[in-house]
Amino acid sequence: MNQPAYxxxxxxxxxxxxxxxIAARLREALGDAGTLxxxxxxxxxxxxxxxxxxxxxxxxxxxxxxxxxxxIQTENDAIRLQRYGYPVRQITTGGCCHLDARxxxxxxxxxxxxxxxLLFIENVGNLVCPTSYDLGEDAKVVVLSVTEGExxxxxxxxxxxxxxxxxxxxxxxxxxxxxxAELARENARRIxxxxxxxxxxxxxxxxxDRWLQWLAARAERKRAEAMMALATHPV
Amino acid sequence: MHEMGVANSILVAVQQELDxxxxxxxxxxxxxIGEYAGVDPDSLQFCFEALVKGTDLEPLELAIEWLPxxxxxxxxxxxxxxVETEVSV
Numbered sequence: 001m002n003q004p005a006y007x008x009x010x011x012x013x014x015x016x017x018x019x020x021x022i023a024a025r026l027r028e029a030l031g032d033a034g035t036l037x038x039x040x041x042x043x044x045x046x047x048x049x050x051x052x053x054x055x056x057x058x059x060x061x062x063x064x065x066x067x068x069x070x071x072i073q074t075e076n077d078a079i080r081l082q083r084y085g086y087p088v089r090q091i092t093t094g095g096c097c098h099l100d101a102r103x104x105x106x107x108x109x110x111x112x113x114x115x116x117x118l119l120f121i122e123n124v125g126n127l128v129c130p131t132s133y134d135l136g137e138d139a140k141v142v143v144l145s146v147t148e149g150e151x152x153x154x155x156x157x158x159x160x161x162x163x164x165x166x167x168x169x170x171x172x173x174x175x176x177x178x179x180x181a182e183l184a185r186e187n188a189r190r191i192x193x194x195x196x197x198x199x200x201x202x203x204x205x206x207x208x209d210r211w212l213q214w215l216a217a218r219a220e221r222k223r224a225e226a227m228m229a230l231a232t233h234p235v
Numbered sequence: 236m237h238e239m240g241v242a243n244s245i246l247v248a249v250q251q252e253l254d255x256x257x258x259x260x261x262x263x264x265x266x267x268i269g270e271y272a273g274v275d276p277d278s279l280q281f282c283f284e285a286l287v288k289g290t291d292l293e294p295l296e297l298a299i300e301w302l303p304x305x306x307x308x309x310x311x312x313x314x315x316x317x318v319e320t321e322v323s324v
Contacts, residue, residue: 005316005317006262006314006315006316006317007256007259007314007315007316008312008313008314008315009252009312009313009315010311010312011248011252011310011311011312011313012309012310013248013309013310014308014309014310015241015244015245015248015266015308015309015310016241016244016308017244017248018244018247019244096237096240097237098237100240128237128273128275129237129273130273131271131272131273132237132241132272132273132274132308133237157270157271158270158271158272158273158306159273161271161306162271162306
């Protein structure tokens, strides 16, 4: 009875701590395997699937890559991506507007993740919700297309802040749209001064040399880190 | 609309804390939301109220502290009161 009728306790916890716990587990597994995991986020229609199609098409032979593609409904994107000969799995969220770490973990189940060099995760088309959910990835990549507004980075600062790389897509359309590319880049850098930006066109293939170099360098670094870890802490 | 999921995560956390304090009920849960967290505070407030309604946790207040230029999405503190005291008054 001498307990106070009122009590306030501090809670030092993330709201999404359960997701973060699974994401950490995923990150560790992907780290051990030396797999570079990238989380692609963009509006519906920004060209995420086309970008991945073009990427798969141009990957060096014998690259061990795989794709998880998220959508609210349909297997359409998986069907498109499967044409390139790499393992692809569709995550259908059934109404949920983002992927979470558990969905990714469940869909990796049974895959020979050990030998994978690259794991591309195409998030649900949405610039807001996927921002909050760590999927255990090495980097978020935001895809912005020139048919959108150049103020998107200012309207959706969260994803531009968290993304390491911005793909400015559909640049072949620049002559036909009022989009000011330099202003879009400035806006992105205002939110995130260190963000890297690569201009691409999935139609002409422009920018893909640079993107594939970026990808190869990151994948190499990840592999080297995994080997280092293995050398210092053998399993 | 992932605010529903975020609201649900908050309620799960509240319940987990309450389990450690028998005889208490939750009065207020406070969270810190950063500008870059990707969570809309109004929408979260709305979802939270909708979820709490009709549950044993009702009435439960959600206090949101907004942090500019931050990626925070953190629980801050929980205010609890004594269930018995409330009944006997």
